[in-house]
Amino acid sequence: MRTPLITRQGFENLKQELDYLWREERPEVTKKVSWAASLGDRSENADYQYNKKRLREIDRRVRYLRKSIEHLKIVDYHPEQEGKVFFGAWVEVENEVGELKKFRIVGYDEIFDRKDYISIDSPMARALLKKEVDDEAEVVTEAGTVEWIINSISYEK
Structure with missing residues (x-):
């Protein structure tokens, strides 16, 4: 669902x-x-x-x-979201080998034709929710478990 x-x-x-x-x-x-x-x-x-x-x-x-x-x-932006990852956030993450990813957490219907959007239901988004800058998130996928560190969080206001 x-x-x-x-x-x-x-x-x-x-x-x-x-x-x-x-x-x-x-x-x-x-x-x-x-x-x-x-x-x-x-x-x-x-x-x-x-x-x-x-x-x-x-x-x-x-x-x-x-x-x-x-x-x-x-879901519209609210100032209370600042500093933490919630729906609609632009997030930049980095893993232990220095690989950087930047994406926005959005709804399922928004991810098509966009490489920089991920679904709120994805393992990455679920692992990042409610985390702050410099927090580590453990993302479990079929390929294995990877740790990502949050570099930045921003919102479109």
Whole structure:
């Protein structure tokens, strides 16, 4: 089960995607399907088949977005979070061999297409929650256990 949290920016992005799919892309694809269907034999009509498939993908994504938006809880920054790792934090960590990582802890729906975001449900995020700068976090994964030291914590205000 995923934690139903999202940043305000992530929530707005999902709403924009839903609006674009429903008001712009879907009507355009529907026109193409109607046009291709009017040409006759649909079994050999690539335009019809492709656009019909795209229409199903759009409808599936729209259903997912509507359901998600309804259940997600927006988490805004609060000054009490300063100095500790909580949802929405930008965190820089370093391991014993000097490898540095910097990422933001966000909701599941925000991590796609972003290499610098990790899910609140990830082992790294779970290990870092409520820690402070210079604290050590032991991250247990399938590959083994690694210790990370927190170098910095910041928030988008």
